[in-house]
Amino acid sequence: MRRDALIVFILWVLLTVVGEAIVMAIDIYPPVAAVEAEHIDQAARTLFMLATPVFTFVVVVMLYSIWRFRARDESEEGPAVYIHQPFAVGWLVVTSALAALLFYNPGYVGWKFLQRDPTGDLVVQVVAAQWHWHVTYPQYDLTVTSKPIGFERMEENAELALPAGKRVKFEITSVDVIHSFWIPALRMKVDAVPGLVTxxxxxxxxxxxxxxxxxxxxxxxxxCGTGHPRMNMRVTVMEPEEFEKWVEEQKKMMEMGGGMEEEGDH
Ligand SMILES: [Cu+2]
Incomplete structure (x- = not known):
């Protein structure tokens, strides 16, 4: 039994080293376009790094036991296995402590960070409706509306522009069912709920x-319904001067278009 424990320990250390190297080497994250995104990616990395030794331990013990203690013939069942109390308690304490640590940081600390400075530089109001996004910039008296036309014609769809370097406060709601406003490059996502502003x-x-x-x-x-996958719009992060120009252009287009844009396929 001593020997088994030693083999398991060595395999566990080896596999953990390999696992941690993989976690550190592989970059699975999409482009980062917000300060918050960096923090969220870091939280994911921390989670992977702490989960790796737990995962490798379970896998090594399970696979080693299956191989080492397999039935070699059609004989009767082996002797009963009783719980090793110090190990069980240790396991509970270690994994609970890891979970508590994660609840605190990045959980609580990260949440506080995301909620800092509740005013922001730019307010963007978002109203979700099957299957459009109505995006209003109240400081600029401008609204742009997306059309549910899908990825093939994405270049024709509306654009949500954001000025680089600014803190944006999104105020989100819905007029029909629950939607969820998500911009992967910002790593931020919040539900759009009828009757609520999130x-x-x-x-x-x-x-x-x-x-x-x-x-x-x-x-x-x-x-949110059959148009759900097509409920998207382009996002562009641009320099603040370019953003001002974009606002002017959009306003001109709004005046010229005079509501023609509303004839989308509902
Ligand atoms: Cu949806």
Whole structure:
């Protein structure tokens, strides 16, 4: 039994080293366009790093036991196995402590960070409706509306522009069912609930656009009907001067279009 424990221990250490190396080496994350996104990616990395030794331990003990203590013939069942109390208690304490640590940080600490500075520089009001996003910039008296036309014609769809370096406060609601406002490049997602205004903050950093990476888009993330996958729009993070120009252009288009935009396929 001593020997088995030693083998399991060595395999566990080896597999954990390999696992941690993989966690550190592989970059599975989409482009980062907000300060909050960096924190959320870091939280995911921490979670993977702490979960790796727990995962490898379970796998090693299970596979080693299956192989080492397998029935070699059709003989009767082996002797009963009784719980090893110090091990059981130790396991409970260690995994509970890890979970508590994560609840505190990045859980509580991260939540506090996301909620800092509740005013923001720019307010963006979002109204979700099957299957549009109505995006209003109250400081600029401008509203843009997306059309549910899908990825093939994404370049024709409306654009949600954000000025780089600014802290954006999104105020989100819905007029029909529950939707979810999600911008992958910001790593932020909040439900749009009828009768409620939910808030979400993002301090956008680098310029970027949907043309560069599909993570720069609004995507509904709550199944809301047949148009759900098409409930998206392009997101562009641009320099503040460019943003001012964009607002002017959009206003001109609104005056010229005079409501023609509303004839989408509902
Ligand atoms: Cu949806």
């Amino acid at each position: 808030t979400m903050y993002a301090t956008v950093t680098e310029p970027g656009s949907y043309e560069e990476d599909a993570a720069f888009r609004v995507q509904c993330a709550e199944l």
